[in-house]
Amino acid sequence: MAQMIDFQRPDGGTSSAWLAEAGTGRPGLILIQEWWGLNPHIRELAERFAAAGFTTLAPDLYRGRIASSADEANHLMTGLDFGDATHQDLAGALGYLRARCPKVGAKVGVVGFCMGGALTIAAAVHLPGLAAACCFYGIPPAGFADPAKIAIPLQGHFAERDDWCTPATVDGLVAALKVPAEIHRYPADHAFFNDTRPEVFDAASAQLAWQRTLDFLGRTLAQ
Numbered sequence: 001m002a003q004m005i006d007f008q009r010p011d012g013g014t015s016s017a018w019l020a021e022a023g024t025g026r027p028g029l030i031l032i033q034e035w036w037g038l039n040p041h042i043r044e045l046a047e048r049f050a051a052a053g054f055t056t057l058a059p060d061l062y063r064g065r066i067a068s069s070a071d072e073a074n075h076l077m078t079g080l081d082f083g084d085a086t087h088q089d090l091a092g093a094l095g096y097l098r099a100r101c102p103k104v105g106a107k108v109g110v111v112g113f114c115m116g117g118a119l120t121i122a123a124a125v126h127l128p129g130l131a132a133a134c135c136f137y138g139i140p141p142a143g144f145a146d147p148a149k150i151a152i153p154l155q156g157h158f159a160e161r162d163d164w165c166t167p168a169t170v171d172g173l174v175a176a177l178k179v180p181a182e183i184h185r186y187p188a189d190h191a192f193f194n195d196t197r198p199e200v201f202d203a204a205s206a207q208l209a210w211q212r213t214l215d216f217l218g219r220t221l222a223q
Contacts, residue, residue: 001021002018002019002020002021002043002046002047002050003018003019004016004017004018004019004060005017005019005057007057007059007092007093007095007096008092008095008096009088009089009091009092010087010088010091010092010095011088013088015059015060015088015089015092015093016059016060016063016064017038017057017058017059017060017093017096018038018042018043018046018057018058018060019046019055019056019057019058020043020046020047020049020050020055020056020057020058021050021055022049022050022051022052022053022054022055022056023053023055025101025106026053026054026055026101027053027054027055027101027106027107027108027109027131027217027221027222028054028055028056028057028097028098028100028101028106028107028108028109029049029054029055029056029057029097029108029109029110029111029217029221030056030057030058030059030090030093030094030097030108030109030110030111030112030123031045031046031049031056031057031058031110031111031112031116032058032059032061032090032110032111032112032113032115032116032117032119032120032123033058033059033060033061033062033112033113033115033116034073034113034114034115034116034191034194035067035073035074035076035077035114035115036066036067036073037060037061037062037065037066037067037073037076038058038059038060038061038062038066039066040196041194041195041196042058043058045058046058049111052214053218054109054217054221055097055100055101057093057096057097057100059089059090059092059093061080061085061089062076062080077115080115082118082119082122082140082144083144085119086119086122086123086126086127086145087126090110090119090122090123090127091127094108094110094123094127094129094130098129107131107132107220107221107222108129108130108131108221109130109131109132109133109134109217109220109221110123110124110127110130110132110133110134111133111134111135111136111213111217112134112135112136112138113136113137113138113191113193113194114136114137114138114164114165114190114191115138116136116138117135117136117137117138117139117165118135118138118139118140119138119140120133120134120135120136120138121133121135121138121139121140121145121147121150121173122140122144122145124145124150124152124154125145125146125147125149125150126145130152131152131153131220131221132152132153132154132155132216132217132220132221133150133152133153133154133155134154134155134156134157134213134216134217135154135155135156135157136156136157136158136193136209137157137158137159137162137164137165137190137191137192138165139165139169139170139172139173142172142176146176147173147176147177148176148177148178149178150177150178150179150181151178151179152179153179153181153216153219153220154177154179154181154182155181155182155183155184155212155213155216156170156173156181156182156183156184157184157186157193157209157212157213158170158183158184158185158186159185159186159188159189159190159191159192159205160185160186160187160188161187161188161189161190162189162190163190164190165190167185170183170185182212182216184208184209184212186202186205186208186209187205188200188202188205189202192205192206192209193205193206193209193210
């Protein structure tokens with residue numbers, strides 16, 4: 001069963017999130033939203049991950065707001081404090097999952113899309129205790145999260161036709177990494193994984209990326 005829950009941030013405040021349970025003792029997964037917000041697509045994706053065996057928590061970084069247009073999404077993303085989201089909301093989500101999955105050796109990973117992909121890289125840099133990170137077409141500014149500081153397994157999924165997270169930007173990420181990483185590129189557009197957006201959704205690329213993601217998380221979060 002999936003439901004909205006509240007969890008505590010390191011600063012003592014609380015945040016809300018969509019929790020999809022996978023069962024006792026299963027590894028945990030933080031799912032980070034796209035720039036649209038915690039919309040039905042992200043909630044359903046959390047449930048897909050839970051069905052695959054990962055107790056998944058998707059923090060509501062926009063505090064209940066969901067964008068209905070690209071302009072509104074850009075406004076919400078621009079107004080988001082990425083430092084607070086990383087060091088408070090995502091750190092709190094990590095703490096919640098580690099307590100929720102208390103089995104000895106239980107691991108927590110992070111996966112995110114678009115804006116959430118950039119925050120996935122940031123979490124991999126800044127949050128001790130994460131076991132793995134899987135990023136979909138999002139990279140933060142190096143001044144905020146230097147990828148050279150990543151020390152955990154990383155998998156990345158990027159589109160070859162992307163004018164936001166461009167192929168050149170991906171090349172820069174790869175060059176900066178100090179640890180081996182799985183970087184996959186697809187003959188598709190930005191947001192190719194989002195099946196609610198038929199103008200960019202690519203079924204073949206999405207299916208391949210999904211299987212690669214589950215394989216990666218299965219290896220890195222296995223008990």
